[in-house]
Amino acid sequence: MRSDTRLSRMLHVLIHMQHHEGTATSDAIAMMLGTNPVVVRRTMAGLRDQGYVRSEKGHGGGWLLARSLEEITLLDIHKALGTPQLFAIGLAGDNPSCTIEQAVNTSLAEAMDAAEAILLAKFGKVTLAELAEGAAKVANGRLTMEHL
Amino acid sequence: MRSDTRLSRMLHVLIHMQHHEGTATSDAIAMMLGTNPVVVRRTMAGLRDQGYVRSEKGHGGGWLLARSLEEITLLDIHKALGTPQLFAIGLAGDNPSCTIEQAVNTSLAEAMDAAEAILLAKFGKVTLAELAEGAAKVANGRLTMEHL
DNA sequence: GCTTCACGCAACTCCTGTTGTTGCGTGACC
DNA sequence: GGTCACGCAACAACAGGAGTTGCGTGAAGC
Numbered sequence: 583m584r585s586d587t588r589l590s591r592m593l594h595v596l597i598h599m600q601h602h603e604g605t606a607t608s609d610a611i612a613m614m615l616g617t618n619p620v621v622v623r624r625t626m627a628g629l630r631d632q633g634y635v636r637s638e639k640g641h642g643g644g645w646l647l648a649r650s651l652e653e654i655t656l657l658d659i660h661k662a663l664g665t666p667q668l669f670a671i672g673l674a675g676d677n678p679s680c681t682i683e684q685a686v687n688t689s690l691a692e693a694m695d696a697a698e699a700i701l702l703a704k705f706g707k708v709t710l711a712e713l714a715e716g717a718a719k720v721a722n723g724r725l726t727m728e729h730l
Numbered sequence: 731m732r733s734d735t736r737l738s739r740m741l742h743v744l745i746h747m748q749h750h751e752g753t754a755t756s757d758a759i760a761m762m763l764g765t766n767p768v769v770v771r772r773t774m775a776g777l778r779d780q781g782y783v784r785s786e787k788g789h790g791g792g793w794l795l796a797r798s799l800e801e802i803t804l805l806d807i808h809k810a811l812g813t814p815q816l817f818a819i820g821l822a823g824d825n826p827s828c829t830i831e832q833a834v835n836t837s838l839a840e841a842m843d844a845a846e847a848i849l850l851a852k853f854g855k856v857t858l859a860e861l862a863e864g865a866a867k868v869a870n871g872r873l874t875m876e877h878l
Numbered sequence: 879g880c881t882t883c884a885c886g887c888a889a890c891t892c893c894t895g896t897t898g899t900t901g902c903g904t905g906a907c908c
Numbered sequence: 909g910g911t912c913a914c915g916c917a918a919c920a921a922c923a924g925g926a927g928t929t930g931c932g933t934g935a936a937g938c
Contacts, residue, residue: 585820586925593834594822607884616824618927623885640935643884670818672733674742676764685865686741693852701845708837717833755913766898771914788906791913
């Protein structure tokens, strides 16, 4: 199944924006992500609505961070993207009145809820500033990246 | 994103099969799931390969449980289905050499790995027999179902 | 005031993986 | 031998993210 990479991409962009003086145009961001400006605007729209970035029209326009990275967590961005579905597996709902289906789905939902709680809790504890710091350490060769 | 409901469906089927005397044909299972027999065979194939069910051809043929529900966990079925992707969100890999992308993806992967470990651990602890028991309790009205 | 830049938005197409469907082959009972 | 039911291959349907094009609008610069 094709994965939703919006969260990963937007985090990447936001951290880059901190180092970027002035505005970053959708074109520039798209170039960086290997995509196109419309996709960037579409995805950034959610972040703007939540007040994490601002967009300026016209000459010299583009995107600006509206908050410092210390104030933004991964969870914030996840929510700003509309809290997309986290899991690729879902519950069958063919026979809602079947007690077996109910028991199966309850059990699956319980496990998934627990995993989701863990995931969102972790997302809520990591700020973009920490990621930026981590990236700097990586750049200095003080960390090894075991994940691709 | 369209969810993968194979796990939920197969669990449902397996528990029903315990109560079903003799074989259950793909047609009957498909009818129960509101789908068609080919989908059933396709999905059950993985369970057969792992020895959880058997299939018999010809007159009176169909599907049979090859193990008792006590010996099968949710995790077993998940694996038998080919351990499909659990998460709907993924990591962007446009600039593998970008340290920021690396830091972002490392952080996301760490959180997802933790959530996945929790999820699989929970799956591994629940047997189908327990689900069947839970369903019986629901049928007796001794449990309330807060999940749809 | 006109041009240019850059976002805003709508309406597509493309891609990918599950699901749904049809057709044909094969083994097992009756 | 005929019927039943699985086995398998080759499709189409569907959904959602991603990609693309076109047109509109506001702001800076000339």
